Amino acid sequence: MNTTSQGSDPWEVVFKQGLMSGEGGIRTHGGPKGHNGFRDRPIQPLWHLSEQRRNYILFCARSSTITPMQINEPVISSSDSVRATWAEVNLTRLSRNLQAIRAHVAPARVMIIVKANAYGHGLAEVAKTVGPQADYVGVAVLEEGIFLRELGVKAPIIVLGGIWGDQVPQYLKHDLTLTASSVERLEQIDGVAAKMGVKARVHLKIDTGMERIGVHYYSAHTLQEAALKLNNVEVEGIYSHFANADMSDLTHARLQLERFKEVLRFYEKNSLPMPIRHMANSAAILQLPESHLDMVRPGIMLYGVYPAAQVLRTVEIQPALAWKSRVVYFKVVRAGHPVSYGSTWQSDHPVRIVTVPVGYGDGYFRSLSNRAQVIIRNQKYPQVGRVCMDQMMVNIEADSGFNGDEVTLIGEAGEAAITAQDLADWAGTIPYEILTNINTRVPRVYFTEDKN
Numbered sequence: 001m002n003t004t005s006q007g008s009d010p011w012e013v014v015f016k017q018g019l020m021s022g023e024g025g026i027r028t029h030g031g032p033k034g035h036n037g038f039r040d041r042p043i044q045p046l047w048h049l050s051e052q053r054r055n056y057i058l059f060c061a062r063s064s065t066i067t068p069m070q071i072n073e074p075v076i077s078s079s080d081s082v083r084a085t086w087a088e089v090n091l092t093r094l095s096r097n098l099q100a101i102r103a104h105v106a107p108a109r110v111m112i113i114v115k116a117n118a119y120g121h122g123l124a125e126v127a128k129t130v131g132p133q134a135d136y137v138g139v140a141v142l143e144e145g146i147f148l149r150e151l152g153v154k155a156p157i158i159v160l161g162g163i164w165g166d167q168v169p170q171y172l173k174h175d176l177t178l179t180a181s182s183v184e185r186l187e188q189i190d191g192v193a194a195k196m197g198v199k200a201r202v203h204l205k206i207d208t209g210m211e212r213i214g215v216h217y218y219s220a221h222t223l224q225e226a227a228l229k230l231n232n233v234e235v236e237g238i239y240s241h242f243a244n245a246d247m248s249d250l251t252h253a254r255l256q257l258e259r260f261k262e263v264l265r266f267y268e269k270n271s272l273p274m275p276i277r278h279m280a281n282s283a284a285i286l287q288l289p290e291s292h293l294d295m296v297r298p299g300i301m302l303y304g305v306y307p308a309a310q311v312l313r314t315v316e317i318q319p320a321l322a323w324k325s326r327v328v329y330f331k332v333v334r335a336g337h338p339v340s341y342g343s344t345w346q347s348d349h350p351v352r353i354v355t356v357p358v359g360y361g362d363g364y365f366r367s368l369s370n371r372a373q374v375i376i377r378n379q380k381y382p383q384v385g386r387v388c389m390d391q392m393m394v395n396i397e398a399d400s401g402f403n404g405d406e407v408t409l410i411g412e413a414g415e416a417a418i419t420a421q422d423l424a425d426w427a428g429t430i431p432y433e434i435l436t437n438i439n440t441r442v443p444r445v446y447f448t449e450d451k452n
């Protein structure tokens with residue numbers, strides 16, 4: 001309901017009655033239709049509102065075996081039904097994206113990359129959904145690998161990051177594949193494996209132009225030769241990582257691939273079995289088919305997001321995550337009255353401003369201030385004034401708004417859509433950072449598109 005159904009122009013009523021002068025006088029609480037086009041409606045629980053659209057909703061619960069030190073999984077409790085800000089994850093889209101990737105790269109195998117809380121989508125549910133369909137699972141840090149093992153993931157899991165200190169026994173205890181980036185580390189792994197009476201599964205990491213971890217391509221033979229002398233290490237794989245596969249100019253990416261292929265000749269020259277070769281991230285999967293080799297490592301595209309605006313869209317994917325909130329407040333702001341900290345925005349005419357309970361404390365970046373848009377009732381509106389820690393304001397001009405109205409921060413509503421790439425463009429960053437920064441205080445709500 002809104003005031004346009006009253007017959008008179010609500011906008012006029014507001015100003016004639018002088019009702020825009022203070023926030024206390026602006027809201028009505030379930031009384032007659034709002035004099036300013038806004039009144040409180042009871043906020044309904046998420047699952048009630050979503051019932052017609054969803055067949056089931058899974059709430060991701062924290063496993064009792066997981067300590068906060070191990071992983072920051074979103075904590076969902078019954079009280080989250082009153083939380084006005086949440087992220088929806090469409091598990092059906094996740095599975096479909098994986099199928100589309102698999103079809104595109106076949107016969108290459110697929111390692112799903114689920115680091116950083118599965119790019120903000122929630123590691124546990126993502127792993128449970130697509131883990132069984134993956135050939136390999138890739139994480140960045142040891143804790144993520146242990147978390148997945150404790151969750152019951154049986155697929156091979158590799159930790160792609162560097163190893164430090166005395167971590168090696170933990171890897172072996174949890175049957176995790178290690179990334180070996182130096183001869184010293186390889187020998188340490190061999191020694192620990194010998195003591196534990198196990199064989200360590202390792203992938204050699206070759207740096208072909210990223211200058212991150214990995215032995216340089218021009219000295220890779222030292223690592224390859226060292227591995228041959230060790231009895232407690234199985235070199236199951238060998239890999240490298242692209243620095244620039246998301247660019248339109250693929251010259252550097254091709255150079256990296258050539259360097260990697262040169263490193264691989266070691267096995268041919270010495271008539272040795274070839275380890276699993278992998279190099280392609282999402283951008284390379286899309287733009288550089290010759291880099292698919294034996295296995296690919298899709299991260300962001302698994303979640304339905306293209307790595308950058310300019311990459312070729314050779315695989316059709318759909319975003320799995322939508323980020324939503326609700327209008328919690330309304331006020332009419334007079335001309336010349338600035339909004340929010342720092343008074344960075346003001347209107348030269350009276351406007352209707354709604355407050356949305358999401359802020360940089362949820363991962364909605366402050367750099368989005370005065371740049372972003374949101375969708376309310378299928379229409380896009382600009383965010384105005386500085387984004388605060390927990391709240392932000394949106395200018396709905398002369399339109400009507402209700403307490404409880406759904407606000408789409410990322411996602412689709414009617415014909416309108418806002419993507420993670422849009423937010424990235426507005427914030428001057430990349431969609432990866434947008435997704436992985438959606439804070440754990442934002443509950444994740446999972447659903448499938450099953451019709452039964």
Ligand SMILES: Cc1ncc(COP(=O)(O)O)c(C=O)c1O
Pocket residue numbers: 113160241280281282283297298299300301307
């Ligand atoms: C080693 C490695 N492989 C694969 C990926 C997945 O990359 P993307 O999300 O671009 O597909 C990453 C992510 O940064 C990575 O570090």
